[in-house]
Amino acid sequence: MEKQLVVLSGAGMSAESGIKTFRDTDGLWEGHDVMEVASPEGWHKNKELVLDFYNQRRRQLLTVTPNEGHLIIAELQNHFKVHIITQNVDDLHERAGSREVLHLHGELLKVRSEQDENLIQNWRQDLKSTDLNELGHTLRPHIVWFGEMVPELERAIPIVEKADIIIIIGTSLQVYPAASLIDYAKSNAIIYYIDPKPASTSSFSKHIKSISLGASDGMKKIYTELVEQEDSI
CATH class of the missing domain: 3.40.50.1220 (TPP-binding domain)
Incomplete structure (x- = not known):
């Protein structure tokens, strides 16, 4: 067998x-407190900051092997x-x-519906706050953030x-x-x-x-x- x-x-x-491990010795992730860019609270507080953080990481991922x-x-x-x-x-x-x-x-090259976490799709470009899926749902990075299951x-x-x-x-x-x-x-x-x-x-x-x-x-x-x-x- x-x-x-x-x-x-x-x-x-x-x-x-x-690939940057992006968590430095001081606990900051590329200059950000982890809760600002990798938590539901950070997402609801400043979606543009979170989107920019993951867009940068996604772009970098596509340049490495x-x-x-x-x-x-x-x-x-x-x-x-x-x-x-x-x-x-x-x-x-x-x-x-x-x-x-x-x-x-989770996966950096995927996004999911904010309304239904089971609706996941491939995503290789920048994610904008105005992007929607076929059902008109808003989208978020398909990443498990701190405080999430x-x-x-x-x-x-x-x-x-x-x-x-x-x-x-x-x-x-x-x-x-x-x-x-x-x-x-x-x-x-x-x-x-x-x-x-x-x-x-x-x-x-x-x-x-x-x-x-x-x-x-x-x-x-x-x-x-x-x-x-x-x-x-």
């Missing part, structure tokens, strides 16, 4: 492609049943060729539960939801944690193998090991 491999990816995964880490993860589909659960709102996993990608925090989390849990191998990459084990999802892993799951400055794993009941490298170098390091393990079975 094909082994199940799950990748939990975060901002560090896309940083090597030139997947990095080697993205490509190696896509290549693993030739050896495993691969699912990606990402906190990233970019489409770099998909562009690299990965087929099963679950976006926990993470609807895809319920889909992510059973994926993690079935995983034989888990790769945590570009996201801290101290940050929700990666840390909480690990709790659902099988006791015998093989877990890799790739991070240039990995946090302590001592608080986790499961054995986690830390690799102190960036996304691409970390994936290069474990790719051969993973494939050789699979081929030896």
Whole structure:
């Protein structure tokens, strides 16, 4: 039976492609308080500011390409049943060729109706406050903001539960939801944690193998090991 491999990816995964993590050490996001540009309250207070923030990010996303880490993860589909659960709102996993990608925090290249959150559509240009969908509904970025539910989390849990191998990459084990999802892993799951400055794993009941490298170098390091393990079975 094909082994199940799950990748939990975060901002560090896309940083090597030139995507700004946009949260600086002072907690500001490109000069803005997070609640100004990534919360329902900020949206209702100043829609133009929020639209401009995401329009800039969308434009930047269209200028970058997947990095080697993205490509190696896509290549693993030739050896495993691969699912990606990402906190990233970019489409770099998909562009690299990965087929099963679950976006926990929404997608930058999509917008949705303000009147019906289930009405989602692709969107690659700037979003203006005057833009409407076919039903005349106003539109907002398809992003999960602070204070909002993470609807895809319920889909992510059973994926993690079935995983034989888990790769945590570009996201801290101290940050929700990666840390909480690990709790659902099988006791015998093989877990890799790739991070240039990995946090302590001592608080986790499961054995986690830390690799102190960036996304691409970390994936290069474990790719051969993973494939050789699979081929030896």
